[in-house]
Amino acid sequence: MIKNLTIQNFLSHKKTELELSPGVNIIVGPTDSGKSAIIRALKWLVWNRPVGESFRSNWGGDTFVGIELEDRYVYRAKGKGGGNEYRIEHPNPEKGDDIFKAIKTDVPEEIKKILNLNETNLQTQFESHFLLSKSAGEVAAHFNKVAHLDKIDKGLSTIQGWFRGIERNITMDEKKLEEYSEDLTEFDTLSRVEERIERLEYISTKQKELRLNAKEIKNIIEDVQELEKEIVSHKSFVEVQPLVNEILKYFKLINQKEIELNDLEGFIMDIEDCEEEIKRLKKFTSMEKEVDSLLEIGEDITKKEKDQKKLGKLVFKIETVENLSAHAKEDIEEYEKEFHKQLGKGKQCPLCGSIIKK
Incomplete structure (x- = not known):
């Protein structure tokens, strides 16, 4: 909410301060008393209109328009030397002011967001009253937009369109089903033929399975015969099986000892790394006083x-x-x-x- 408005060297206003009340404020006065200039000054601050230099006098000094809000002060100043900037004063002086340069015709987004003003907030004496001169349809459309009812109407229209499409598809499918039913009556005599065909297909499938089983059995018999020949040729190796088992146990023990040795070497390397890290950290502890001194200098700066x-x-x-x-x-x-x-x-x-x- 705007609490106070200050205008300096803008059109007919040399220096004017207005204290606004909550809600709607109406500016009244005789002709050529500067009422319209107040609205123009607000537009110059909020939307950078009008542009140029025609609204300010050279003898009047810097042009200044400021607005006091609930928690901060926002103003725009333009001087003779071409200085043109927006400034936001924070209630806490330690935070400092935010300064934005006015470039071309663009208003900084931070200023737009803080002021949050649009054409609805300002109305001149020649404009019609808000919504009173509009038709009933325009008023309804405006409130629908405010309450987002237009999205609900759009959603309902979309759903109704889906329902109509589904109903059309159901009607078309019912017609196709009737046509297919009529076509199927011509093939009633085929049921017995289909049973015979299914029986023949079953017999053919079983015949193929039996042929495959017979082929597999033949292959198994040949594999068994080959295995018998290999068993006879490797009979001498069966006698040395106990010795082979002892050798395997010995190799297993060797592998276990190698794993333990590798773990021990890794542990030794970790200890050496820790010793190096301790030496490196001792250098940093000697620099602690220098760091404290630098921190004090930073706080002073x-x-x-x-x-x-x-x-x-x-x-x-x-x-x-x-x-x-x-x-x-x-x-x-x-x-x-x-x-x-x-x-x-x-x-x-x-x-x-x-x-x-x-």
Whole structure:
């Protein structure tokens, strides 16, 4: 919510501050009193309209439009030297201000997100009242869009379309089923032929299975005969089987000892790595005092940077006051010259009533 609006050197406004109330605010006043300029100043801040320099005067100093929100202050300033920037002031000065340069006609996304204003929030005196001049259909469409009812209507329409498509498919399938039923009546006599064909197919399948089984049995017999021949030729190896078993046990024991030896070597290497790591860490412990000193220096630098930001903000405000004072002094001198010009020699002074002699 906007709490306060400040306008400086924008069209007819030299310096204007408006305190807004919650809800809807209406700006009233006589013609040419600067009502429309207030709306234009808001649009210049929010949407960068109007563009260019025609809305500001060279003698009035920097152009400034600011909005005070609930938790922060957002403003835009444009100076004579071409400086053009947006600034967000945070309630906590330690965080500093966020500064964004105004480039071309684009408004920074951070400013748009914070202000969150659109055409509905601003209305001029020549525009019709919101929704009152719209037709019933347009009003309904607007509220449907706000409540996202248009998505529900679209979903219902899609579902109804699916139902209609399913109904059409069911009707077409029923017609095809009737046609197929009529065609099947012509083949009633084929049932007995199908039974005979199925019987013949069963007999043919069994015959193929028997042939395959016979072939497999023949192959098994041949394999058995070959195995008998190999058993006879390897009979001498059966006698040395106990010796082979002892040799296998010996090799198994050797493999086990090799595994234990490898584990022991790995353990020794781990110990050596740990000793190297301990030597390396001793170097870092000697640097602890230097690290503490560097941390203290870093904290001091951070504190000085925060103080520098605060001083920059104070200098900016002092420069703004000096500019305003200089312009006020120039205005006073101009008024004095005009006063003496209008009241020449021999005329009566409107303040004291005496005759002006020079």
